[in-house]
Amino acid sequence: MSDNLDANYAGVYNNRIGFGKKPALVLIDFVEAYFDPECDLYADVEDELASAIRLVEIARAKGIPVIYTNVVYNKTGFNGGRFFQKAKPLRHMVEGSPLGAWAKGLAPAENELVVSKQYPSAFFGTSLSSTLTAAGIDSVILTGLTTSGCVRASCVDACSYGFIPIVVADACGDRHEAPHNANLFDMNAKYADVVSEQEVSEYMNSL
Template identity: 65%
Template sequence: MSEDLLANYQRAYGTRIGFGKKPALVLIDFCRGYYEPACDLYCGQPAFDALASALRLRAVAREAGVPVILTCVQYHASGVDGGRFFEKAAPLRYFVKGHPMAEWGPGLMPFDDELVIPKQYPSAFFATSLASTLTAMGVDSVLLTGLSTSGCVRASCVDAMSHGFKTAVIADACGDRHAAPHEANLFDMNAKYADVVSEAEAITFLASLQASFTPD
């Protein structure tokens, strides 16, 4: 992209909205399949780096009393509840309930007090209880991490914004198979839907919060 076009984008889409007052940290689809070379979903080192970042963020969020929510993709054995998404994307067969590739990624296991949201479509918000749950908890903003940047992270980002949540995407804690879609989607999300921030920025914010997070 030329410098003139970048300057044009900056003028049009250079707004930052900042973090909210009552955030939740969302870990999107960190499943085993992204870490197994024999699996169609395999993402290589970017997936390992993203999960390591997300785990560091989770530790700080928990210490600050910020709720942590994980999502996973889960289908009936027939795949019928996946509709056209299941029909189109062949690797979704690994997310049939009970398949080993649908298990959590290395080093990740939900704590008892962390909510797990099963989903059938790219967005963590589409046809799930996530938006209403966050609202009931008094949450006004979300910090998004997960796999993959160009798929479920982006879809969740657009829906988070559409539901009225201030949205931050943690670049270091997101991953994709290839750098090109990863960077392109971070660029576009930052331009139109969210603030794309670094792990360091997010940790500084989380560490600044009072440890006594209490929902309204």
């Protein structure tokens, strides 16, 4: 077995699907909890938010659907199940919490969909798959927080539901670069095409 990761995967897990014909841009859980230094969910992800906002501007100009997700629980956390039980910082996501508000600079337009969820994937327990299918969407451009958590879960489910997952590395963030990079690598190997902001911007502008 090769000690070099890229060499180990070369020729095995380096295929690319390519972009679809009708994408949607998905912004996963860009909420205040990740931007407030006093919150235990805080991560240094200002640059990733800025990248996502730039993509929103292109999507709006090109008529590409923009979809936002957030995590919202009953005040008791009863509808959070084992996820809420395991991940204690999710207490910040109960309904009415200011830490569940959209990050500064991010404001869904009236015609843009917000999908509220209780679990990591944007697809699990929501109508997102049906909504995308009905709209003829064949691919999802994924941005958001965190790479190793809700982004990865949404990526795997997007693949499982038959959508082409495109993960924008510059617009996804995590608490630490190790899980961030490891999950980008693994998603690119098995489920998605991981691309740069520039690459996906050029694609969106070409539509």
